[in-house]
Amino acid sequence: MKTFKGGVHPGDRKSATEKKPVVPAKPPAVAIIPLSQHIGAPCEPLVAVGDEVKMGQKIGDSKGFVSAPVHSSVSGKVIKIDTCKSAPGGTVDAIFIENDFQDTWHEDVKPNPNWEKLSADELKKIVREAGIVGMGGATFPTHVKLSPPPENKIDYVLVNGAECEPYLTSDHRAMLERPDDLIVGLQLIMKMVGAEKGCIGIEDNKPDAVEAVTKAAAKDPRIEVRALPTKYPQGAEKQLIKVFTGREVPSGGLPAHVGCIVQNVGTCIAITDAVCKGLPLIERIVTITGSGINEPKNMLVRIGTPLEDVIEQCGGFKPNLKKLILGGPMMGFAQPGPENLPVTKGTSGILCLTDEEVTIEEIGPCIKCAKCVEVCPVSIMPLFIGSSVEQGLYDRAEKYDAMDCIECGCCSYICPAKRPLTQWIRMAKSEIAAKRRAAAK
Amino acid sequence: MIVAAVITLAALGLIFGGALAYASQKFAVEVDPKVEEVRELLAGANCGACGYAGCDQFAEEVVAGNAPVTGCAPAGTEAANKIAGIMGVEAPDTLERQVAQLKCLGDCNTVKIKHIYDGPQDCRAALMFGGGPIACSFGCVGLGNCVRACPTDAITLGENGLPVIDKDLCIGCSICVKECPRQVLELVPETKKHHVSCRNQDKGKQVREVCARGCIACTLCVKKCPENAISMVNNVAVIDYDKCTNCGTCVEVCPQKTII
Numbered sequence: 001m002k003t004f005k006g007g008v009h010p011g012d013r014k015s016a017t018e019k020k021p022v023v024p025a026k027p028p029a030v031a032i033i034p035l036s037q038h039i040g041a042p043c044e045p046l047v048a049v050g051d052e053v054k055m056g057q058k059i060g061d062s063k064g065f066v067s068a069p070v071h072s073s074v075s076g077k078v079i080k081i082d083t084c085k086s087a088p089g090g091t092v093d094a095i096f097i098e099n100d101f102q103d104t105w106h107e108d109v110k111p112n113p114n115w116e117k118l119s120a121d122e123l124k125k126i127v128r129e130a131g132i133v134g135m136g137g138a139t140f141p142t143h144v145k146l147s148p149p150p151e152n153k154i155d156y157v158l159v160n161g162a163e164c165e166p167y168l169t170s171d172h173r174a175m176l177e178r179p180d181d182l183i184v185g186l187q188l189i190m191k192m193v194g195a196e197k198g199c200i201g202i203e204d205n206k207p208d209a210v211e212a213v214t215k216a217a218a219k220d221p222r223i224e225v226r227a228l229p230t231k232y233p234q235g236a237e238k239q240l241i242k243v244f245t246g247r248e249v250p251s252g253g254l255p256a257h258v259g260c261i262v263q264n265v266g267t268c269i270a271i272t273d274a275v276c277k278g279l280p281l282i283e284r285i286v287t288i289t290g291s292g293i294n295e296p297k298n299m300l301v302r303i304g305t306p307l308e309d310v311i312e313q314c315g316g317f318k319p320n321l322k323k324l325i326l327g328g329p330m331m332g333f334a335q336p337g338p339e340n341l342p343v344t345k346g347t348s349g350i351l352c353l354t355d356e357e358v359t360i361e362e363i364g365p366c367i368k369c370a371k372c373v374e375v376c377p378v379s380i381m382p383l384f385i386g387s388s389v390e391q392g393l394y395d396r397a398e399k400y401d402a403m404d405c406i407e408c409g410c411c412s413y414i415c416p417a418k419r420p421l422t423q424w425i426r427m428a429k430s431e432i433a434a435k436r437r438a439a440a441k
Numbered sequence: 442m443i444v445a446a447v448i449t450l451a452a453l454g455l456i457f458g459g460a461l462a463y464a465s466q467k468f469a470v471e472v473d474p475k476v477e478e479v480r481e482l483l484a485g486a487n488c489g490a491c492g493y494a495g496c497d498q499f500a501e502e503v504v505a506g507n508a509p510v511t512g513c514a515p516a517g518t519e520a521a522n523k524i525a526g527i528m529g530v531e532a533p534d535t536l537e538r539q540v541a542q543l544k545c546l547g548d549c550n551t552v553k554i555k556h557i558y559d560g561p562q563d564c565r566a567a568l569m570f571g572g573g574p575i576a577c578s579f580g581c582v583g584l585g586n587c588v589r590a591c592p593t594d595a596i597t598l599g600e601n602g603l604p605v606i607d608k609d610l611c612i613g614c615s616i617c618v619k620e621c622p623r624q625v626l627e628l629v630p631e632t633k634k635h636h637v638s639c640r641n642q643d644k645g646k647q648v649r650e651v652c653a654r655g656c657i658a659c660t661l662c663v664k665k666c667p668e669n670a671i672s673m674v675n676n677v678a679v680i681d682y683d684k685c686t687n688c689g690t691c692v693e694v695c696p697q698k699t700i701i
Binding site for chain 2: 085089090091334335336337360363392420423424426427430431
């Protein structure tokens with residue numbers, strides 16, 4: 001089987017939730033809708049305190065191109081506009097809506113019976129208006145990805161169904177439960193970018209998903225479904241492109257530069273919902289798992305549901321909870337606590353780890369074993385970037401191509417000296433980005 | 442045999458010795474004697490605070506006229522005067538020796554802890570995670586970037602998690618001041634005893650929520666200072682060290698015990 005260079009094999013630990021069908025979570029009493037649930041310019045609120053809002057109503061938008069609007073996931077009244085915590089750290093402005101539990105849909109939300117006749121531009125507009133962003137966790141606005149520069153002819157649309165992060169099963173369940181919608185979503189994307197070929201990559205530890213999706217895709221000869229070896233980070237954009245097309249995204253380049261577009265399974269299904277049913281992105285599948293939660297589940301959660309509500313519906317934390325992570329264990333964001341933190345468009349999982357799963361080991365000196373170089377999927381040398389950061393030499397880190405890091409976490413995972421290489425590279429990236437911003441001014 | 446070996450070695454020694462002696466005369470590098478004199482007067486810590494690669498380069502640049510005679514803060518005013526004498530320029534005004542001072546009292550007992558941070562032990566890294574482990578968004582993170590940056594090992598992390606500065610070892614190079622991501626270190630005149638140990642610019646109520654020793658901008662010190670040396674800037678008291686007479690009134694009146 002074709003594969004990419006490097007990568008690691010962490011235990012997949014998906015057994016707690018992979019057989020559990022998605023169950024709808026209770027709508028929250030107060031929905032906290034952050035105005036920035038995407039990479040790019042934050043939204044401006046379109047409603048004021050005291051306004052009545054309906055389900056699916058657009059409540060925040062931005063004029064920036066790299067941005068996506070946000071919608072209310074409940075019907076009710078805006079009680080305040082305040083800050084809440086955001087997954088990567090820090091705070092963001094958010095609209096707090098008191099739920100009236102009527103679930104009255106907004107008049108703009110209506111199915112489109114003629115969706116098959118829509119043009120590419122009309123489809124892109126629908127995707128933007130529905131506030132769809134990359135649902136694998138990176139939350140890049142999807143309509144921007146679907147509008148590549150005209151000089152880049154897109155011939156491949158790749159769908160990431162690898163779900164290579166340990167623990168997470170939200171994409172797995174989505175592929176099992178809604179394979180037809182996934183295929184429709186992929187066909188819509190192919191239409192929007194004018195691609196001739198659609199590929200869906202699924203890791204071979206999910207044979208049932210491979211089977212379901214292959215069956216659904218049988219009608220369309222342009223779509224290829226392939227089982228990929230189970231290896232982390234199989235689902236990373238650049239790695240998926242390498243596996244399917246043999247092309248390599250250049251340093252600092254985008255998938256569009258090699259004629260590819262990569263979308264997540266969840267994003268494809270959200271596009272189907274938006275185009276066929278007129279639904280904006282107001283709910284998503286979230287895997288709540290880890291040995292620190294009493295009842296691990298896959299849940300369909302309204303965007304804006306406070307984490308505490310979701311945890312409660314899963315039987316609460318176990319007393320020996322040690323770490324709470326939004327997303328997967330490799331790339332997710334550790335959280336100080338569940339308070340004032342809502343589920344957003346990018347929340348693929350809520351991981352509750354106990355002291356059995358989390359060990360904090362002392363950082364040792366680098367012995368130059370080069371294991372990190374061996375596993376690095378983008379062929380950089382994390383050990384040298386790490387030591388540069390340790391000495392505060394960010395210029396040297398830049399020379400070692402710190403900016404090409406995809407922050408997959410393989411180096412930190414494999415390092416026998418337990419050196420926090422990914423974290424150091426992340427630091428270097430933020431320093432280098434700050435330096436470049438200052439230089440651009 | 443032994444005699445022959447001794448004679449041969451002695452002869453070789455003489456020949457090479459003569460050659461080296463000739464070469465050292467012929468190819469001698471002319472060093473400005475001033476550079477050596479200036480170099481002697483510098484602190485010699487190679488701290489780099491002057492902006493040059495080390496004391497040697499700084500001495501060369503001073504003699505070349507590119508660096509100011511007062512450029513070596515660690516060496517102090519006396520040395521600066523002597524360097525000025527060597528260079529034949531006017532002696533600078535008397536500068537008081539400056540030492541680093543921590544402007545935060547948010548130790549593990551006084552400041553509210555938001556979360557436990559177990560990532561890389563670096564202040565900047567800790568701040569990237571949820572805005573830092575302490576609830577105060579101005580205070581010391583306590584992971585010791587200043588400790589590692591100090592060229593003279595004058596800073597250590599105290600038991601309460603805050604850096605402790607040994608004023609005798611501090612050479613006033615200001616490297617820690619530049620390194621600190623929270624800017625809680627400042628250079629102060631060595632003779633001044635009292636300092637406002639807080640940089641929190643929030644309103645009093647918010648400060649009290651996060652720290653027991655933060656400046657709440659009550660302005661008592663401003664009103665009571667007999668020298669009118671204290672002013673309130675961005676909700677934090679600031680002492681004008683030129684006016685301060687070390688009387689200690691502000692320390693007595695401060696309800697938060699922020700001024701020490």
